[in-house]
Amino acid sequence: MxxxxxxxxxxxxxxxxxxxxxxxxxxxxxxxxxxxxxxxxxxxxxxxxxxxxxxxxxxxxxxxxxxxxxxxxxxxxxxxxxxxxxxxxxxxxxxxxxxxxxxxxxxxxxxxxxxxxxxxxxxxxxxxxxxxxxxxxxxxxxxxxxxxxxxxxxxxxxxxxxxxxxxxxxxxxxxxxxxxxxxxxxxxxxxxxxxxxxxxxxxxxxxxxxxxxxxxxxxxxxxxxxxxxxxxxxxxxxxxxxxxxxxxxxxxxxxxxxxxxxxxxxxxxxxxxxxxxxxxDEAVEVLRGLANIPCTNCRYCVKDCPQGVVIPEILALMNLELMTKNRDFVKGLYSWQAAPGPASKCIACGACEAMCPQSINIIQHLEEAAEHFE
Ligand code: SF4
Ligand code: SF4
Incomplete structure (x- = not known):
């Protein structure tokens, strides 16, 4: 420095x-x-x-x-x-x-x-x-x-x-x-x-x-x-x-x-x-426990998405909403972080879910994200 x-x-x-x-x-x-x-x-x-x-x-x-x-x-x-x-x-x-x-x-x-x-x-x-x-x-x-x-x-x-x-x-x-x-x-x-x-x-x-x-x-x-x-x-x-x-x-x-x-x-x-x-450490553990979408950001799901939906970013924002209980705040972040591929672009083809090692119901979460933040 x-x-x-x-x-x-x-x-x-x-x-x-x-x-x-x-x-x-x-x-x-x-x-x-x-x-x-x-x-x-x-x-x-x-x-x-x-x-x-x-x-x-x-x-x-x-x-x-x-x-x-x-x-x-x-x-x-x-x-x-x-x-x-x-x-x-x-x-x-x-x-x-x-x-x-x-x-x-x-x-x-x-x-x-x-x-x-x-x-x-x-x-x-x-x-x-x-x-x-x-x-x-x-x-x-x-x-x-x-x-x-x-x-x-x-x-x-x-x-x-x-x-x-x-x-x-x-x-x-x-x-x-x-x-x-x-x-x-x-x-x-x-x-x-x-x-x-x-x-x-x-x-x-x-x-x-x-x-x-x-x-x-x-x-x-x-x-x-x-x-x-x-x-x-x-x-x-x-x-x-x-x-x-x-x-x-x-x-x-x-x-x-x-x-x-x-x-x-x-x-x-x-x-x-x-x-x-x-x-x-205890507070962080409780805070993290409030989040329940187990996305690890491995990004396997993103590769084959025909719509370019930014899935891990959107799931992270869903978790942030669960943790903070503040939809307006997360909506502000979503407006630019999800801008390259918002949840509403999803056509429910299922390609992402087939790739997800965590078996996350991605399509359902994207529907919720579109409802909450768009
Ligand atoms: S289901 Fe939606 S998010 Fe998943 S690959 Fe298809 S279009 Fe992309
Ligand atoms: S494949 Fe599943 S765990 Fe990996 S980034 Fe996508 S949603 Fe998250």
């Missing part, structure tokens, strides 16, 4: 769900509250802020200028922002994102620049637009200090990407205690791949989009018994903050209260004691 990365505190401020003045308008960021959140975070020693070209339709980057850049010396913070080339129509527009982001934030350079959500069919757009060479060129020009990419794909994909792009300064991955041994997300295996390539990891979704902050009572019980005063979400952050090869862990903050809770974690994020680790 670069020496300058070592000094970055292990909790970063995610600016994708900032407080709003008008809940129906994503651009109406409550900048005054955001300033107080920034102050609480900075006062506790925080320095890393994460935004993106598209967060709050561009208003997140602008609010960062007001709440952070114009109020603190440049060497007191680092900023990360991102380009979603796969959602952009032309190379020129994708490459112009960097200039726009810098202008919006009032910065001469950005500390961390990410090619965002690489993987699957999206990688081709980054290739087509020459984004890999672009970030290296801008790094040479001094506009980008460090470049990397984020992805939600599996460990083999990460391995291939890091092999193809060994100059990446960091990667951003979805890691949390629920996905640690998940056969689809493969968080543990992805962390191992990053470590093997010597590339540090920024962790995203440490609380699974907030779901690990609102656990069913049966899951929360061992955690509450082990530490009645700790917010449930603190277990999720501590799990990630104490993993090796972590650059920082992003926490999307929406309220001053959350910023203050995180400030407390920044001041004291000790590793789990043996008793705490046992309590977390």
């Amino acid at each position: 670069k020496p300058e990365f070592e000094s970055i505190p292990k909790l970063g401020f995610g600016c994708m769900r900032l407080p709003l003045l008008d809940a129906t308008d994503q651009t109406s960021i409550d900048v005054e509250q955001f300033k107080q959140m920034v102050d609480a975070f900075m006062e506790a020693g925080g320095t890393y802020f994460d935004t993106a070209f598209v967060y709050h339709e561009g208003a997140s980057e602008k609010a960062l200028k007001e709440a952070l850049v114009q109020r603190y010396p440049r060497d007191a913070f680092t900023v990360a922002t991102k380009c979603l080339a796969w959602a952009i129509d032309s190379k020129e527009e994708a490459q112009s994102n960097l200039t726009t982001s810098l202008e919006r934030m009032g910065l001469d350079y950005v500390d961390f620049y990410l090619l965002h959500n690489v993987g699957g069919g999206r990688t081709a757009k980054f290739d087509e637009y020459g984004m890999w060479d672009f970030v290296k060129q801008k790094q040479e020009e001094g506009l980008i200090k460090n470049w990397g990419f984020s992805m939600h794909a599996d460990a083999d994909t990460l391995d291939a990407l890091l092999t193809a792009h060994p100059d990446a300064d960091f990667v951003q991955l979805q890691v949390n205690y629920l996905d640690w041994d998940d056969p689809v997300v493969q968080a543990r295996a992805c962390m191992d791949v990053a470590a093997r390539h010597g590339v540090p990891v920024v962790i995203m979704e440490p609380a699974r989009g907030g779901r690990l902050a609102e656990l069913p009572e049966s899951v929360a019980a061992p955690l509450v018994a082990a530490d009645p005063d700790a917010p449930l979400v603190s277990w999720a952050y501590r799990f990630c903050m104490n993993l090796p090869n972590v650059l920082t862990v992003l926490s999307g903050m929406s309220t001053l209260e959350q910023a203050r809770e995180n400030a407390a974690l920044l001041r004291e994020s000790r590793p789990f004691s043996p008793d705490e680790q046992r309590a977390l």
